[in-house]
Amino acid sequence: MVRKKVPLRYIGEDSTRRRxxxxxxxxxxxxxGELGILCxxxxxxxxxxEGASEPDVYPxxxxxxxxxNRYKAMPNMPQFKKTTxxxxxxTKCLAKLQHQANKLQSExxxxxxxxxxxxxxxxxxxxxxxxxxxxxxxxxxHKSLVERIAKTNSQPPVFQSQAPYIFGGAx
Numbered sequence: 001m002v003r004k005k006v007p008l009r010y011i012g013e014d015s016t017r018r019r020x021x022x023x024x025x026x027x028x029x030x031x032x033g034e035l036g037i038l039c040x041x042x043x044x045x046x047x048x049x050e051g052a053s054e055p056d057v058y059p060x061x062x063x064x065x066x067x068x069n070r071y072k073a074m075p076n077m078p079q080f081k082k083t084t085x086x087x088x089x090x091t092k093c094l095a096k097l098q099h100q101a102n103k104l105q106s107e108x109x110x111x112x113x114x115x116x117x118x119x120x121x122x123x124x125x126x127x128x129x130x131x132x133x134x135x136x137x138x139x140x141x142h143k144s145l146v147e148r149i150a151k152t153n154s155q156p157p158v159f160q161s162q163a164p165y166i167f168g169g170a171x
Contacts (some may be wrong), residue, residue: 021049030059042067113137 011017025047027071036043044064069070084092115139116130126134 025056029056032058044068117141 011020027047028047032043032045042063044067045058046064049056052142091159113134118128120126120134
């Protein structure tokens with residue numbers, strides 16, 4: 001039976017958070033042990049408790065240190081190039097979110113300028129600040145329309161009759 005997805009959010013109540021931490025930590029330690037047995041390999045896990053100075057280590061501190069030192073001593077093979085630290089992962093996520101935010105900001109600004117252009121075309125008066133915001137946008141829109149028209153004209157028509165249709169049978 002498949003377990004349902006656990007929502008990742010901070011548990012506010014201390015006793016519930018502590019109990020959840022303990023059960024999940026025990027489950028994780030058990031699964032790492034099973035994974036090591038099933039795959040015939042060594043596996044370790046470090047779990048940092050909230051406010052604790054030392055992490056919980058499976059199987060033991062000495063074995064985990066030996067495994068991690070052996071892992072760090074491995075040469076940079078292609079399969080290890082894809083491993084990322086938490087800092088690298090968060091940096092990539094932050095860059096992706098920043099790119100999305102910039103894109104949304106640009107789209108919002110474009111919509112606002114187009115709304116001002118529409119207002120001006122309908123005969124509305126624009127103040128100096130709005131005229132400055134509009135700037136060279138009409139030229140950009142005109143240029144993109146000219147490019148689109150040229151691209152459309154260079155393409156063949158969508159429907160071209162290849163051969164005349166024959167009605168009736170050839171007896």
